[in-house]
Amino acid sequence: MRAVVYRAYGGPEVVEVVDRPKPVAEPGTVVVRVEASSVGASDAAFRSGEPFAARLFSGLRRPRQNVQGSDFAGVVDSVGSDVTTFAPGDAVWGATGIEMGSQADYVRVKAAGVVGPRPDGLSATDAAALVDATAMAFLRDTAQLRAGERVLVNGASGAVGTMAVQLVQAWGAEVTAVCSAERAQAVRDLGVQRVVDYRAVDVLRLDERFDIVFDVHGSLGYRRARRILAPTGRYLITVPTLGAFAWHLLTLGARGRRSRIALTGLRRDAAKRADLAATADLVAAGALRAVVEAVYPLDEASAAHAHLDRGRVGQLVLAME
Ligand SMILES: NC(=O)c1ccc[n+]([C@@H]2O[C@H](COP(=O)([O-])OP(=O)(O)OC[C@H]3O[C@@H](n4cnc5c(N)ncnc54)[C@H](OP(=O)(O)O)[C@@H]3O)[C@@H](O)[C@H]2O)c1
Secondary structure (H helix, E strand, C coil), X not given: CEEEEECXXXXXXXXEEEECCCCCCCCCEEXXXXXXXXXXXXXXXXXXXXXXXXXXXXXXXXXXXXXXXXXXXXXXXXXXXXXXXXCCCCEEEEECHHHCCCCECEEEEECCCCEEEXXXXXXXXXXXHHCCCHHHHHHHHHCCCCCCCEEEEECCCCHHXXXXXXHHHHCCXXXXXXXXXXXXXXXXXXXXXXXXXXXXXXXXXXXXXXXXXXXXXXXXXXXXXXXXXXXXXXXXXXXXXXXXXXXXXXXXXXXXXXXEECCHHHCXXXXXXXXXXXXXXXXXXXXXXCCEEEEEEHHHHXXXXXHHHHCCCEEEEEECC
C-alpha cells in the first residue's frame, strides 16, 4: 500500500510516498481503508522538526519514518477475530493521535480506540477535516465557555480557528475573530460579524475586555493579553512554549484572570471518542461545517505540505483516490 513518510527533517520536498505492507487485523483491532486524512500544523512540525519539541515524538536526530497522519475517514476493510462492534463495509472516522499512520491506503486502529460511525451524508474529506477536536476541548473543557461570554479568537482562519469561531457562536457566545485581511471573508462566511486584521489593528490595544482570549496563533502571550482580559477572563494558548507552561502553573489557583495550555491530542481515547459524537451532533444540527481549502491526491502529499507552508483557510485534506 502507499504511505506518506519523511526520511529527513526539512521542507515539503522531504515528503515521500512509499510502499509499505498492508496492515493485518489483529484481535481487538480494525483495519480501515482510508479515504481521506487531513494535513495540518502538527504534520508541518513533524516534517520540519520545528519547534524542536516536536522531535520528542518524531525522533531526536532524524525522523523515525513512521507513516504520517493523525486522523482518518474511511471504510472498515477487516476486523480482528474478537471484534463485534464494527464490520467490513462500515463507514467510519477517527483519530490515530500520536501513533500517526493514517496518511496511507490502510490504517490499523484499536476497535475500542478513537473510531466511530461516520455521520450519514458527510463526505470523507469533510469528515477527515472535522475529526480534530482541539477547539472543542479548549473552549468547552479548558475554558468552560458559557453562553453570552465575549471571546477573542487570535488566528481564526486556520484549522483550529475556523472550528473555534463556529463553536463559540453555536454555544451562544460572542466572537471577535483575528486573521489576515486576505482570509477575512472566509471567516465572515462562517457567520462571524466582527473580523479584525492583525496587520491593521493591534488587538492588545482594543478598548474592551474579553472573557476568553483564545490565542490559537500563540503570538499574544498571557502577560500582554491580560490587559484585554475581563477580571475573571481565561487566556488559552495552543502553542506549547515554556512561557505557556509557566503561566499555566503560576495561575493554577487563581480565581481571577488565568492562563491555560492544554495538549488535547494526549487526552484519553474515551474523551476523544465522545468528541466525535459531539461533533456529529453539531454537524447534524447545522451548527458546524467542515472548512476545506483544498483536497490533494495522496501521491501529491508534498504539494499539500507546500500549500500548508503558504497558509490556508481551514483544512487541507489528502484523498486516497
Ligand atoms: N495544544 C494542542 O493540543 C494543539 C492542538 C492542535 C494544534 N495546536 C497548535 O495550534 C496552532 C494553530 O494550529 P492551526 O492548525 O489552526 O494553524 P493554522 O491553520 O496555520 O492557523 C494559524 C492562524 O494564525 C493566524 N496568524 C498568522 N499570523 C498571525 C498573527 N501575527 N497574529 C494573529 N494571527 C496570525 C493565521 O491567519 P492568516 O492565515 O489569515 O494569516 C491563521 O488563522 C499550531 O501551532 C498548532 O501546532 C496545538
